[in-house]
Amino acid sequence: MALLKVLLLLGLGVSVNSDVSLQKRILGGHNCADTERLYHVRLEGSNGTQTSLCGGSLIHPQWILTTDTCWKSETGWINIAKIDVHQGPSRWRAFILRKDPVVYNPEGWSHDIMLLKIRKVANAPLAPLPDCSYRLKIGDTVQLAGEGATTTGPNNLQIFSVAPAKHLQCVDMPVVEASHFLPTYGHVFSAKAQNKDVCYGDAGSAAVFNGKIYGVISPGVPHRACESAASIVDVCEYMDWIRARTGLK
Structure with missing residues (x-):
């Protein structure tokens, strides 16, 4: 399945943003506040x-x-x-x-x-889990975070194996595609902003809206930074399963 996901990403055929700096945090983000994301x-x-x-x-x-x-x-x-x-x-x-x-x-x-x-x-x-009476729409801003690479390699290639970032990184990105079903991934939405991206190592971290987790960063990270939108699993689509498995109300 992992190979299939890589092949799907390579097949997108999107162009590389040549303006991306090689010195970006979670690419284009900042240190999360010390009071944020203690979970x-x-x-x-x-x-x-x-x-x-x-x-x-x-x-x-x-x-x-x-x-x-x-x-x-x-x-x-x-x-x-x-x-x-x-x-x-x-x-x-x-x-x-x-x-x-x-x-x-x-x-x-x-x-x-x-x-x-x-x-x-x-x-x-x-x-905090999401309030699914409100579903994310295009234009809503989500905050992504992670401890993956804070730089890219030559030609904006993503770095596969790095030590965790010294400080948890946060980045705000607008939703560009609302929740939909994507084969081999599940129910996902997408976020994208110029010169901002997630990296290898950030997968699994939360996408937050209004202080609540609305998404989980998908492992489908393109080989080059900022060449496509970040894919995020839509937590609201899985809340019944999460509650049944964990006992959460």
């Missing part, structure tokens, strides 16, 4: 020689909301969740993820959304 979770995978990086959101004392590719199932890999990462290394709490992820796959293939169960944590800020 952000860093998801790390390692097999001793390779590492992976994703984001997630603590929505319940035992549950993390993220995207389906942020789980390394291959032999030898260890998956770790770190909460309180936005408050600095002295506050981190790390959990080895021992339970299999819960994925949404009613059609027999996984949508780009996943729940991870951890040992119950106390005194951890939880992410």
Whole structure:
């Protein structure tokens, strides 16, 4: 499935924005305020020689909301969740993820959304879930965030493997395509702004509107920065599933 998603992205045929600076945060963003996104979770995978990086959101004392590719199932890999990462290394709490992820796959293939169960944590800020009586429309501004690369490589190529950003990055982007169903991805909406983008490592982090999580950044990141809109999983389409799995009201 991952290969199919890459092929779909390559087939979009969009042009590269040659004006993008090689020194951009989450590309084109800024340091998130210290009071923002205290529910952000860093998801790390390692097999001793390779590492992976994703984001997630603590929505319940035992549950993390993220995207389906942020789980390394291959032999030898260890998956770790770190909460309180936005408050600095002295506050981190790390959990080895021992339970299999819960994925949404009613059609027999996984949508780009996943729940991870951890040992119950106390005194951890939880992410506010969306008010789905309001559905995002074109022109609404969402805030994206993540700890992925804050620069691009030559010719604006995305950087695949980097250490987490020193500070959680936030960026505001308007919705350019309302929620729709996209095969191999699920229910998604899109956001795009000039010289702004998400990077490898930002997948799974939240897209926020009015202080609530309305989306999860999809892992479908193009090879070159700012060449297409960021794809975001529409959380409202999965709220019944999230409530049933987590027990949230």
